[in-house]
Amino acid sequence: MQEMIEKKSEKIKRNILLNPGPATTTDSVKMAQIVPDICPREKEFASMMKKMRDDLVRIVHGDPNKYTAVLFCGSGTINIDICLNSLLPAEKKILIINNGAYSTRAAEICAYYNLPYIDLKFPVDELPDLDKIEAILKDNPDIALVHTTHNETGTGILNPIREIGALAHRYGAVFTVDTTSTYAMRPIDIEKENIDFCMASAQKGLMAMTGLSFIVGNTEIIQKSAVYPKRSYYCNLYLQYHFFETTGEMHFTPPVQTIYATRQALDEYFAEGEQAKWERHLSVFEAIHAGLDKLGFRDIIKRELQAGLVVSVKYPEDANWDFEKIHDYCYERGFTIYPGKISTQDTFRLCALGAITAQDIADFFVVFEQALREYHVQIPVYYKEADSQRKAGL
Numbered sequence: 315m316q317e318m319i320e321k322k323s324e325k326i327k328r329n330i331l332l333n334p335g336p337a338t339t340t341d342s343v344k345m346a347q348i349v350p351d352i353c354p355r356e357k358e359f360a361s362m363m364k365k366m367r368d369d370l371v372r373i374v375h376g377d378p379n380k381y382t383a384v385l386f387c388g389s390g391t392i393n394i395d396i397c398l399n400s401l402l403p404a405e406k407k408i409l410i411i412n413n414g415a416y417s418t419r420a421a422e423i424c425a426y427y428n429l430p431y432i433d434l435k436f437p438v439d440e441l442p443d444l445d446k447i448e449a450i451l452k453d454n455p456d457i458a459l460v461h462t463t464h465n466e467t468g469t470g471i472l473n474p475i476r477e478i479g480a481l482a483h484r485y486g487a488v489f490t491v492d493t494t495s496t497y498a499m500r501p502i503d504i505e506k507e508n509i510d511f512c513m514a515s516a517q518k519g520l521m522a523m524t525g526l527s528f529i530v531g532n533t534e535i536i537q538k539s540a541v542y543p544k545r546s547y548y549c550n551l552y553l554q555y556h557f558f559e560t561t562g563e564m565h566f567t568p569p570v571q572t573i574y575a576t577r578q579a580l581d582e583y584f585a586e587g588e589q590a591k592w593e594r595h596l597s598v599f600e601a602i603h604a605g606l607d608k609l610g611f612r613d614i615i616k617r618e619l620q621a622g623l624v625v626s627v628k629y630p631e632d633a634n635w636d637f638e639k640i641h642d643y644c645y646e647r648g649f650t651i652y653p654g655k656i657s658t659q660d661t662f663r664l665c666a667l668g669a670i671t672a673q674d675i676a677d678f679f680v681v682f683e684q685a686l687r688e689y690h691v692q693i694p695v696y697y698k699e700a701d702s703q704r705k706a707g708l
């Protein structure tokens with residue numbers, strides 16, 4: 315049996331995932347899921363989760379006396395759901411600072427729970443206007459929770475959370491931030507960034523498996539929320555926190571094997587080191603830009619506004635460009651590219667998440683360029699606007 319497993323491990327094909335999570339994982343993380351069967355109610359399992367919760371706070375440099383981590387079984391969206399439905403006192407309102415798909419998701423969650431909310435929208439390629447945020451906070455003293463997204467994964471724009479958090483706090487609101495696509499990649503200091511709650515799931519920055527999500531946040535605020543209206547049975551932050559604190563366990567069945575993989579991923583995270591890991595992601599991001607620039611592709615978001623993890627690319631205006639065909643060509647050769655998430659423009663995305671390096675990106679661009687040639691897409695790629703600009707310049 316052991317022999318069979320070892321044989322299998324030698325043969326796991328390495329795919330380079332350039333989608334925004336789940337990310338490429340190491341073989342050691344994959345194999346960490348193969349463990350003896352265990353009932354998660356055993357003390358051994360609880361002590362592993364306790365250490366995991368402490369480590370998750372440590373990643374964002376949280377003072378363990380002030381911050382805690384609460385684990386949930388689910389994909390990353392469960393965190394947004396839980397924060398919004400659990401942290402709003404009765405008769406109060408939520409403000410969503412929205413310049414992209416993931417903040418829109420937060421607004422949809424408010425609508426589903428019938429929570430009073432203001433959806434403060436900004437263009438997807440621009441930073442939120444702090445003066446407008448402040449004006450809304452001033453006019454609506456009943457806003458008790460401000461929520462936004464750190465790196466809008468739909469476009470790759472990095473939002474000014476420290477400034478938004480300072481405003482939220484000035485007006486007495488709790489600040490929750492969807493850090494799913496920055497946590498454990500771009501260094502975060504929870505307190506300095508004025509974050510009360512941040513969140514992520516194991517398959518993104520931690521480079522582990524799907525099925526485990528976690529919220530890291532202010533313990534005192536969670537305790538206060540014990541008396542807030544209960545709007546969900548399964549997805550309540552205080553209930554899960556309380557269960558962890560009193561029993562050491564998740565309220566309901568945890569994703570056991572995913573937790574073992576996450577343990578391994580955390581060890582690898584600390585071994586690689588916060589700064590070195592961030593620099594590796596940045597080198598991948600720069601390699602993505604270099605490859606795209608060489609082929610003439612254009613970004614949606616100004617370079618200086620990009621978070622360094624997601625590149626959102628405009629479709630070429632070439633009749634032969636067919637994203638699905640290019641995707642399939644690359645996929646068959648071990649590289650996954652991903653469609654965009656902007657409703658008004660046709661885009662695709664290349665992301666710098668996961669256990670990959672700049673060399674993987676160089677290898678990808680060889681295949682990607684072959685795909686463009688195979689389908690007779692003009693290189694450098696063609697955009698009408700660029701063409702007219704070139705002509706005007708002549």
Ligand SMILES: *Cc1c(COP(=O)(O)O)cnc(C)c1O
Nearest residue numbers: 335389390391416467492494495
């Ligand atoms: C990936 C991601 C999520 C979670 O998406 P799921 O499909 O539920 O895993 C949430 N927010 C952001 C910013 C993300 O990048």
